[in-house]
Structures are given as structure tokens and as C-alpha cells.
Amino acid sequence: MINIKIKVLPVICFMAAIIYSCDEVFPEAPAENELLDGPIGALSFSEQNRFLAGDVAFNDEIFTPESGLGPMFVATSCGSCHPGDGKGHPFTTLTRFGQTSPGQSTDFPAGAPQLQNRAIPGFEPEKLTLGTPFMKFTPPAVTGLGLLAALTDEQILKNADPDDVDGDGISGIPNYIDPPDYFQPKWFHQAVNAQFIGRFGKKAAAIDLLQQTATAYNQDMGVTSTFEPLDVATDLSVDPEVSDQTIREVVFYLSTLKAPIQRDPETYNVIQGQQIFTDINCGSCHIPSWTTPESDIPALSNKTFHPYTDLLLHDMGPELDDGATEGSAETYEWRTPPLWGLGLSPDSQGGEFFLMHDGRAKSIEEAILMHGGEANDSRGSFEQLSDIDKQKLLTFLKSL
Amino acid sequence: MKTSSSIYKIGGYLLVLICLNHVAFAQKSDSFQLLLNMDAVYNRPFLQAGSFPVAIGGYIEAQGEYFVSDGITEGVSFKIPRMTLFVSSTITERIKFLSEIEFEEGTKEINIEFAALDFEFHPLLNFRGGIIMNPIGAFNQNHDGPRWEFVDRPISATTIIPATFSNVGFGLHGKTYQKQWVWAYEAYVTNGFNDRIVANSEGRTWLPATKENVDRFEENFNAVPLITLKTAIRHRKIGEIGLSWMGDVYNKYEEDGLMLDQKRRLDVLAIDFNTSAIKNLDITGEWVWAFVDVPATYSQQFGSQQQGGFIDFVYTVLKREMFGWENARINLALRLEHVDYNVGSFEETGGNIHDDVQAIVPALSFRPSSQTVIRANYRHIWETDLLGNPAAKTAGFQIGISSYF
Numbered sequence: 001m002i003n004i005k006i007k008v009l010p011v012i013c014f015m016a017a018i019i020y021s022c023d024e025v026f027p028e029a030p031a032e033n034e035l036l037d038g039p040i041g042a043l044s045f046s047e048q049n050r051f052l053a054g055d056v057a058f059n060d061e062i063f064t065p066e067s068g069l070g071p072m073f074v075a076t077s078c079g080s081c082h083p084g085d086g087k088g089h090p091f092t093t094l095t096r097f098g099q100t101s102p103g104q105s106t107d108f109p110a111g112a113p114q115l116q117n118r119a120i121p122g123f124e125p126e127k128l129t130l131g132t133p134f135m136k137f138t139p140p141a142v143t144g145l146g147l148l149a150a151l152t153d154e155q156i157l158k159n160a161d162p163d164d165v166d167g168d169g170i171s172g173i174p175n176y177i178d179p180p181d182y183f184q185p186k187w188f189h190q191a192v193n194a195q196f197i198g199r200f201g202k203k204a205a206a207i208d209l210l211q212q213t214a215t216a217y218n219q220d221m222g223v224t225s226t227f228e229p230l231d232v233a234t235d236l237s238v239d240p241e242v243s244d245q246t247i248r249e250v251v252f253y254l255s256t257l258k259a260p261i262q263r264d265p266e267t268y269n270v271i272q273g274q275q276i277f278t279d280i281n282c283g284s285c286h287i288p289s290w291t292t293p294e295s296d297i298p299a300l301s302n303k304t305f306h307p308y309t310d311l312l313l314h315d316m317g318p319e320l321d322d323g324a325t326e327g328s329a330e331t332y333e334w335r336t337p338p339l340w341g342l343g344l345s346p347d348s349q350g351g352e353f354f355l356m357h358d359g360r361a362k363s364i365e366e367a368i369l370m371h372g373g374e375a376n377d378s379r380g381s382f383e384q385l386s387d388i389d390k391q392k393l394l395t396f397l398k399s400l
Numbered sequence: 401m402k403t404s405s406s407i408y409k410i411g412g413y414l415l416v417l418i419c420l421n422h423v424a425f426a427q428k429s430d431s432f433q434l435l436l437n438m439d440a441v442y443n444r445p446f447l448q449a450g451s452f453p454v455a456i457g458g459y460i461e462a463q464g465e466y467f468v469s470d471g472i473t474e475g476v477s478f479k480i481p482r483m484t485l486f487v488s489s490t491i492t493e494r495i496k497f498l499s500e501i502e503f504e505e506g507t508k509e510i511n512i513e514f515a516a517l518d519f520e521f522h523p524l525l526n527f528r529g530g531i532i533m534n535p536i537g538a539f540n541q542n543h544d545g546p547r548w549e550f551v552d553r554p555i556s557a558t559t560i561i562p563a564t565f566s567n568v569g570f571g572l573h574g575k576t577y578q579k580q581w582v583w584a585y586e587a588y589v590t591n592g593f594n595d596r597i598v599a600n601s602e603g604r605t606w607l608p609a610t611k612e613n614v615d616r617f618e619e620n621f622n623a624v625p626l627i628t629l630k631t632a633i634r635h636r637k638i639g640e641i642g643l644s645w646m647g648d649v650y651n652k653y654e655e656d657g658l659m660l661d662q663k664r665r666l667d668v669l670a671i672d673f674n675t676s677a678i679k680n681l682d683i684t685g686e687w688v689w690a691f692v693d694v695p696a697t698y699s700q701q702f703g704s705q706q707q708g709g710f711i712d713f714v715y716t717v718l719k720r721e722m723f724g725w726e727n728a729r730i731n732l733a734l735r736l737e738h739v740d741y742n743v744g745s746f747e748e749t750g751g752n753i754h755d756d757v758q759a760i761v762p763a764l765s766f767r768p769s770s771q772t773v774i775r776a777n778y779r780h781i782w783e784t785d786l787l788g789n790p791a792a793k794t795a796g797f798q799i800g801i802s803s804y805f
Contacts, residue, residue, distance in 0.1 A: 025778075025795065026795055026796070027471065027794065027795055028471050029470055029472065062601045066599065073699075076699060077603060080701065083785060090748035093748070118697060118699050119697050119698065121599075121661055121695045121698060123697075349787065349789075350754075350788040352751075
């Protein structure tokens, strides 16, 4: 009996030590405002089923040569570019090339508009000819896209001021895009010369989420569909490698991902930082709030949300002129990127910031200082701020 | 919790635990001391009726578990990971046959894991042919459920080494003894890997994907056989250490006389050890490196180098008659695991490519006899994605039974 007691003691010590070593026996879910993924509220059962199917296709389905990958590609799955539905990493940065002036829609070089810089074994990837102008695009976060897609063209055009009539130095130009043949305008789309306003992408070159999704399958993964039937390697039509249903489920998933939730919005520095954001005129382009009209997805109807974008193109100055473009955008014009979820970017970018269209900025401050063109005045105002006020502004931006 | 600091903490506690007990050389039977990992395939209980030339046996595993992943649970789940049947026969003196047929998760998979004839010309020269378990690491050959104190198999032994990994082929093995020492070798030529290891739905270099090729017991994927070599040495009072390697060309570089690609190699190197030198404490470990020639123009998510391993500490806290079972044992065990599926850095940033997994598994087991175990463990796993984003955390409890029959 004595012998047993001696041996039980280390057992108890050992088990206690193990329990002490683990902070939590069962890992708790991260706070809702710390995560980008998850559905927008109030989805019906059938909508949740569609959301789940889209989630699996987006995050879990990895393409292989057998299932349609490539032969030339950039990434093997949607989720590898948008981990956790957040921003991507330079590892999956896209290279776009071919169009060098607004409205140019013919005589693109072979392989344009996107470089497939990887290839399955036995094949060679594309290479850019020396001297070809190109743009690199870091994959954006995909949350809240349904809310942006639900806005009307009329709402977007209210902020447009192509000729700077109001003289505030901020223009705001819609990027009018030739729609793909599968595009079906909704009641809120307004055609101008058979073109429609682009909303998605660094240059606002995609009109809706279906175009964005079908193009991404094709150009990013080399996967054909009935929407985008041409093989990226041969430019010839091949059998669809992803079904219409899967693409539509992914579109539904992207449409119903929740908007990022701001963290600590009531704290003093965040409130002060938000005021500074307004004072130095960042909000002229990064428009804080929008309200959706009625939507065919009830959960998206009449929702006020805070993306901090106007979905319009702005002159960002010669430093950000890559010499290539899309649609009717000038080479120096970029769509105002939404700022929501900005503070969570490192959680999907491997612990670092890779900001601006190509990830060249390694911090929010660096990104602000890279703003030129129409944002010159705001950048100058930022530079004039005291260190304390700069920190307040950065605290606010990180709270988004 | 920081994974690495936790592992250091656990290691520290383990050392304290060991120090609480006096250290002495274990006294094991001579026959046990002569056995190596390579003998595991025949070192199993069989039932033989009279002079009937065929013996049969097998083992079963069943388990229940409850896991939570970052706050989300699938609830309680039960499964039967595998039931295995052995059939062995001594055909004539020094000619033996053994087969192992495994039913995984009901009848989801039915595999012949081993079916080979052994011809003993000399203890140092045995010829083996059939479906052979490639002797890479220790776990692949010594994988029977009742031998282990943990409900799940080690991660590295099933995802870098795709245990149970067996192929059709031939080879030699032998063993010799010298005073306190036992030395053995194995050398086989078999069918090998295929290009699914870098073209799979896991999205990473994944050696287990090679088993998706249903033709692998029928023909080699390419013209190059897989060579597997292992040597092991045991000191009867200290323990065993093994060193093993297998190498192959994994891709189909030629078909109908046409060159489709250059030859791309796969090499796997493993070191394994086990010791019972400290009284009441068994330590078993294995570490493996895989080197894969992944085309430079393919995605970096398919790593060209992988590494990982595990170390098990099994401490017998009580050994006596319990509930009428003589020599029943209660063991306390701990497994520490680490796997890095992609050793390297990103071309674009120079930053480390992660894609790694770490796990801590404290366990408690009750053995009514050496052939049967009731075991329970807690398992905490940290999985970090390719980019090194915050780790996904999964933890839960498992309870299982396993026994030879």
C-alpha cells in the first residue's frame, strides 16, 4: 500500500502539470470581431446550406492537374489566395499586363491579361517579355463583398466627380467595363454605351461577383467553366472543369460573408483617430458608410455598413503608376480599397502587413505615405500631425 | 499558449517525474531483448489448432472522441479505425508465410498490408518476397494498435511516412547477435511512389497520396523501383537505434518512348530509437526527413523538404494483479509531436514557409495483459498554415480499446 502511494504522487503531479501547461482544455472560438470569415446574420436554413457549400468550394477544394488545375496557374485554390477570407500574401500576388491605356481592348500580347507564373509538372509557366509593363495585385480580403455588390450604380455615381467640379481636388471616376456575355444586369445596374460600372478588383475591372469569381477560377487556377470556357494555356475552349453550381455557390458565399466588425470602437484613441481621419480628408475617397437598398438576398437589404471606400477610381500619382491598366482606368488610377478589416490583415498575411495594391507597404503608415496624386493633400496633412495624433489615427485604422 | 514553451514545460515536468523514481536497468527477458522493430511483423500472438499448419490472429481498435477546433465541435464520435486479420504458416522448415489484411473504418478500405514468403538460408541471409512493409522508421513495421498507449497514430509516421506503407517487391534481411549486441539489416526493391505526392487535394507535398494509386500492387508507376534500406542495432540493456532510407523516382517521366518530364526523385531518411533502460519507463521515438524534387516552376506550397517526428514516454505507475488480471499495468504516457510539411522560405519575401503541426498528447492506459489495452488521452494540436497565420487549435479527449485476438 505504501508503495502505491509513492507512485501515485508523481502521477498527480504530472497530470496537474499537463493541465497547467495548457491555457485552455478546449480551444475557444476567437472573438467574432477578430475573425473575417463567417456569414452575415439572418440567413435562412437553405441559405446557410448554400453558404456552407460555397465555403467548402472556396476554402477546401484544392485543384489538382487531374481536377483541372492549370496547366498554367497562380494558385491551387481560392483559399490559398484569401486565407481565412482575408488579404493574401506576396506568395500569391497576381501579375496583370497587356493593357497599357484606358479603353484599349484589342491587340493584347499573348497570355494577357494575367500572368500564370506557375505550371504543373511537365509544363512551363508564362514569362513576361522584358520591358512589358505590368501590375502586381495582392489578393484582397473577400468579406462584406455582398454588401458592396448590393449597392446601386446611382449610389456610386453620387460620389463621382470626374472633372472635379466641386474643386476639392478629389475626382472619383467610375471604371466602365465591357460586360462578359454571361453578365445579367440587375435593376440597379446602369448601362453607359453598353458598359457597366466595375466595382471589384484593384482597378474596379469586375462588374459583379460572378464575373470576379469565374475569372478567378480561370485566370488564377487555370480552371475552365461554362462562363469562362477558354483554357489559359491554349486559348481554346475545353470541357468545363468546375460546375456552374459550384461557381454560383461560391458567389453566394462571397455575397453573404459578414462585414468585418470594428474592434474597440468606443475607446478614446479610436474615437479621436476617427476624427483625425475625417479632419485630414481621408474620408473623401474612403467613404465610411453606405446603406444597401432592397436585395434579392434579404440579409443584405437595407443594411448600413462601413467599408471606407467609394468604389471609384482616383489618380494616385506617378509613384503608383505601373504603366498597365484595366477597363477605362488610367494607368495611375486605382479604385479606393475598402479599409474594413485592415487591422486584421496580419492574421492572414503571415503576421505582417503587405498593403497597397501590390503589397509594397509594410505598415499602415508606410501605405499612407505612398499616397500621391489626389491624396497628396491628405498625405501632407498626415505628415504634419504630431506623433500622438498619428498614433491615434493608426489606432483607429487598426480597429477597422 | 505558445506551443514551444509548452513542450519545454512538459519536457521539464517529465524530467522531474523521472527523477522522482530511482533509475535502474530494467530486467527484461532474453527473448525480448533480442527483438527488434523489424521483428514486429512476426512477434504477434497467433492461434494454432493442433498440428494444423496455419495460424490465425489479428487485432482490433475502437475509439470514441470529442474534439473542439477553435470553439467549434463536431460532437461525440465513435469509430473503428481498423480491424486486422493475420494468417501465418510455417510451410516447411525455414520457409514461412504471413499475411495481414486490414479493414479500415468498417469496410471503407480493405488493404493487404503484408503478404510475404520468407526463406531463411542463414540467420544473416533471408529472402523475402510479396507485399512487404517498407522498413522506413520504426512505426511502419511496428504499427499494431495494441502496442501503443495512444489512441491515434503519430502524425509524422502517417503523413510523412505514409504508414502503413507496403509495396510489392523482394529483398533480403538478416540478424546476428554478439554478446550484448544485436544487429540487423533489411534491403528491398519494390514498386514505389507516384506523382500524386505533389498533385493531391491536400495542397501540400503529401506522401500518403501515393496510396490512392489503386494499381500500385499491379505495376510500378514508372520504370524505377523504390529501394528501401534499414539497419538497426540493439544493446540488450540500453535499447535500439535504427537508421533507414528509401529512395525512388516518383514521376512518370517517360511513356511510350516519349520523354514527358525529367526524372524527379524522392528520398526519405529516418532515425528511430527505443529504450527501456530506465526502470518502468519506455521511450520510443522516430524522426524523419523527406526530400522531394518539386519542379521549381510548381507552387511553393508543395514543399521540397519535410521533417517531423514524435517521442513517446510510457511510464508504468502500477503493475500487479488488478481485478483478477495478473500482471495488469497502469501506464502514464506522453507523446510530443512536431511535423513541418514545408521546410524552406518564400521566394517573394524570404520569410519562413510554415505549414507545420505540433501536438501534445498526455495519456493514461490500463493493460489487463500485454496484448490488450484500454487507453484514454487528451490531445492538443496546433496547426499553422503555409503563411504562418495564427495557429488553428484543436483539442479533445479520446478513449479507445485495442487488443490482439
